[in-house]
Amino acid sequence: MDFRRNVWAVLGTSVVYCGTFVLNSYLFSVLHYSTGTNWIFLPSGVRLFAILLFAQWGALGVILGGLGVVLSQTGVISDPGTVVGAVCLSGLAPLLARQICIGFSQIDAEFRRMSPSVLLQVATIFAATSASLHQIWFVWRGISDDFVSGLLVMFIGDVLGTLIVLYAAKAALSVGVRRRGG
Amino acid sequence: MTKTKSANFSQMYTKYLNLVEAVRGLPSFPSLDAVESRMLNTFASAWHDEKQITVLEAMVMLPEISTTTAHRRLKMLRKKGMIDLNLDAHDNRVKYVVPTKATQNYFAQLGQCMEKAQQV
Numbered sequence: 001m002d003f004r005r006n007v008w009a010v011l012g013t014s015v016v017y018c019g020t021f022v023l024n025s026y027l028f029s030v031l032h033y034s035t036g037t038n039w040i041f042l043p044s045g046v047r048l049f050a051i052l053l054f055a056q057w058g059a060l061g062v063i064l065g066g067l068g069v070v071l072s073q074t075g076v077i078s079d080p081g082t083v084v085g086a087v088c089l090s091g092l093a094p095l096l097a098r099q100i101c102i103g104f105s106q107i108d109a110e111f112r113r114m115s116p117s118v119l120l121q122v123a124t125i126f127a128a129t130s131a132s133l134h135q136i137w138f139v140w141r142g143i144s145d146d147f148v149s150g151l152l153v154m155f156i157g158d159v160l161g162t163l164i165v166l167y168a169a170k171a172a173l174s175v176g177v178r179r180r181g182g
Numbered sequence: 183m184t185k186t187k188s189a190n191f192s193q194m195y196t197k198y199l200n201l202v203e204a205v206r207g208l209p210s211f212p213s214l215d216a217v218e219s220r221m222l223n224t225f226a227s228a229w230h231d232e233k234q235i236t237v238l239e240a241m242v243m244l245p246e247i248s249t250t251t252a253h254r255r256l257k258m259l260r261k262k263g264m265i266d267l268n269l270d271a272h273d274n275r276v277k278y279v280v281p282t283k284a285t286q287n288y289f290a291q292l293g294q295c296m297e298k299a300q301q302v
Contacts, residue, residue: 002190052201053194110193111200116207169205 009054013046013061018068020046024161033153035143036086036134043090044158045165048126051094052111059091066090082141089133097122097129123166127158214264214288217247217255222264225279226289235279237267264288 024042031039043062050058066087070077077083101107101122107114114122131154138144214222224243228235235243241252256279259265263284270276 005194049201053197110196111204114200114204116204116209119201119204119208166205166208170208173202173206 006054006057009050009057010061010064013050013054013058014065014068017043017046017050017062017065018072020165021065021069031157033157034150036138037144037150037154038157039153039160040164041154041157041161042165043161044127044130045162045168047090047094047130048123048162048165049169051098051126052107052122055098056095059095061091062094063088063091079141079143082138082143085137085141086134089130089137093130093133094126096133097126100129101125119166123162124159127155127162130158131155210291214259214262217244217251218259218262218264220244221252221255221259222285222288225265225281229281237277237279240279 020043024038024040028038028040028042033039043065047058047062050061052058054061067084070083070087098107105113106118106122106125131151134154135144135147135151138150139147144150221240221244225235225240228243237253237256240256241249244252247255256265260267263282265285266280266282267277268280270278
């Protein structure tokens with residue numbers, strides 16, 4: 001793949017991911033459940049698009065975006081190891097989910113089988129994989145003592161966040177078509 | 183541009199197009215079942231001729247379903263924001279079934295789909 005295009009994929013993803021993270025904090029701070037777990041998590045939708053379109057470069061962008069969010073926070077981070085691990089999982093978990101989808105033939109290299117229902121199934125697999133790995137990590141690091149609740153909330157948060165982003169994209173595409181006189 | 187680069191860009195663009203189509207095809211809310219769809223299509227003919235449809239007339243416009251079912255479906259369509267009920271200016275007992283903006287968008291979308299199908 002073209003090096004310049006990869007760089008743009010990484011940078012673009014990291015900026016959008018970072019921005020969506022901040023937007024999520026601003027809009028849904030009341031829906032915060034526990035450390036790293038929210039009832040609605042918009043960046044999960046960005047992760048889905050980034051990894052589907054750019055694969056490992058999207059994953060790198062997500063990780064860099066997550067690190068950007070962490071570094072922009074004021075105050076001392078009490079557990080940097082856990083935080084960095086969670087940030088890395090934000091990029092690696094969707095990459096694993098993508099491989100699972102390819103393995104189960106949900107998606108092919110050019111998304112020829114990507115119907116709306118398949119897209120929703122893929123989004124669910126992404127959410128389940130990310131929530132599972134994150135919660136395993138949090139329990140292992142000792143910052144969460146309720147794996148099941150954390151998993152459920154994070155899964156719901158990722159699914160809802162992804163649906164919001166998907167339908168926002170759908171609405172944006174409709175507006176674009178109407179403006180072009182379609 | 184080398185052949186490999188060109189093939190990569192082509193694959194990238196194909197992926198993007200297929201993903202966009204999948205997003206565009208996401209189900210819109212609220213969804214209508216077959217009976218509600220049929221009712222709207224039947225009303226559409228009358229609305230197109232600028233005829234006013236009373237609730238009583240709407241309930242008997244589809245002979246294959248009972249008036250009770252039709253009334254229930256009218257309530258569902260109203261709940262989904264697809265129709266509205268306007269009172270008659272002279273007789274408050276008479277209500278007219280009128281389309282909403284959502285219905286107009288629904289028919290516009292159907293029209294777009296038909297246009298797309300004709301182009302294929």
